[in-house]
Amino acid sequence: MKKIRWGLLSTARINRRLIPAIRESERGELVAVASRSLASAEAYAKEWDIPVAFASYEEMLASDAIDAVYIPLPNHLHAEWTIKALDAGKHVLCEKPFALTVADVDMMVAAAERTGNVLMEAFMYRHHPQTLKIKELLEAGAIGDIKLVRAHFSFPLEDDGNIRLHPDKGGGALWDVGCYPMSIAQYIAGGAPIEIAAQQVTDANGIDRTFTAQMRYPNGILAQISCSFEMQFCTTLEIQGSKGRLMCEWPFVGIHENDGPHITIIGEDRIPQTIMYDGHAEYLYLGQIKNMHAAILEDAPLRVTHAETRSHVETLVRLYGAVKS
Numbered sequence: 001m002k003k004i005r006w007g008l009l010s011t012a013r014i015n016r017r018l019i020p021a022i023r024e025s026e027r028g029e030l031v032a033v034a035s036r037s038l039a040s041a042e043a044y045a046k047e048w049d050i051p052v053a054f055a056s057y058e059e060m061l062a063s064d065a066i067d068a069v070y071i072p073l074p075n076h077l078h079a080e081w082t083i084k085a086l087d088a089g090k091h092v093l094c095e096k097p098f099a100l101t102v103a104d105v106d107m108m109v110a111a112a113e114r115t116g117n118v119l120m121e122a123f124m125y126r127h128h129p130q131t132l133k134i135k136e137l138l139e140a141g142a143i144g145d146i147k148l149v150r151a152h153f154s155f156p157l158e159d160d161g162n163i164r165l166h167p168d169k170g171g172g173a174l175w176d177v178g179c180y181p182m183s184i185a186q187y188i189a190g191g192a193p194i195e196i197a198a199q200q201v202t203d204a205n206g207i208d209r210t211f212t213a214q215m216r217y218p219n220g221i222l223a224q225i226s227c228s229f230e231m232q233f234c235t236t237l238e239i240q241g242s243k244g245r246l247m248c249e250w251p252f253v254g255i256h257e258n259d260g261p262h263i264t265i266i267g268e269d270r271i272p273q274t275i276m277y278d279g280h281a282e283y284l285y286l287g288q289i290k291n292m293h294a295a296i297l298e299d300a301p302l303r304v305t306h307a308e309t310r311s312h313v314e315t316l317v318r319l320y321g322a323v324k325s
Helices: 015-024 038-048 057-062 075-087 102-115 129-139 173-189 281-298 306-324
Strands: 004-009 028-034 052-054 068-071 091-095 119-122 146-154 195-202 208-216 222-228 234-241 244-248 262-266 272-276
Touching: 004 015, 004 057, 004 281, 015 028, 015 281, 028 038, 028 057, 038 052, 052 057, 057 075, 068 075, 075 091, 075 102, 091 281, 102 119, 102 306, 119 281, 119 306, 129 173, 129 234, 129 244, 129 262, 146 173, 173 208, 173 222, 173 234, 173 306, 195 306, 208 306
Parallel strands: 004 028, 004 068, 028 052, 068 091, 091 119, 146 222
Antiparallel strands: 146 234, 195 208, 208 222, 234 244, 244 262, 262 272
């Protein structure tokens, strides 16, 4: 069985979620990590039992030891290193938000098309059975015609030096966690909104600590999304339909130590029906790794398409613009 050899482009904290997923997959193996210094790369490789450590990102991309890279770099570096990786002949899984401008998205996608390498935005929840079931239920008319989507993601960020709060590095609650409610609203509504309105609470550096928005879609669906660095950890999804409502308390992370992922539907009979899912963290991230492998080895379609990714970034940019106008 051919295996895809993965390299991690940096020692970012989020790697701890992807590493078990790569190792759990049947057609992937983690072989390398790169950092800005050899000492840092070697220490990380030792900690996570990774065979090869590279002293620079360029060195790893030039190596024949890897086939695909995961890019968890700060937001403002996604476009630059994605394009470099694709041009070096590597397949790329790039963390969300994919880029900070639509122009960058277009250049990244053009690089993938030019090189023939696979490129996908890392929205891991889109691959989880819970998300797929939500879509299935909605398309089957479980709550009638969809009227309203409400989605929220927040966690307290108290470290003022955190990179998520740097204006020049793509910082902000909307870029970091608000992209999840925005993306699931577009997934459910079937495309980008035609009308938007937004409000934010910013800090002294102009970074949005809390962001809320309302959107209207061509098919008449409305969405209300919110995100924050000033509230306790919370992820929620509620979808109101003409014949009932669907609720999900863990739509994006798929895991909680006291309350596993589940969907609750309340139909016309007003009797709640609950569907439970296995939501351990490795499984959550495993889906996107499997999709990458299938796309690379079998030319299977990406679950998060380039068109969707472009729409994600375009909507985020529009939302930020809506509060600045």
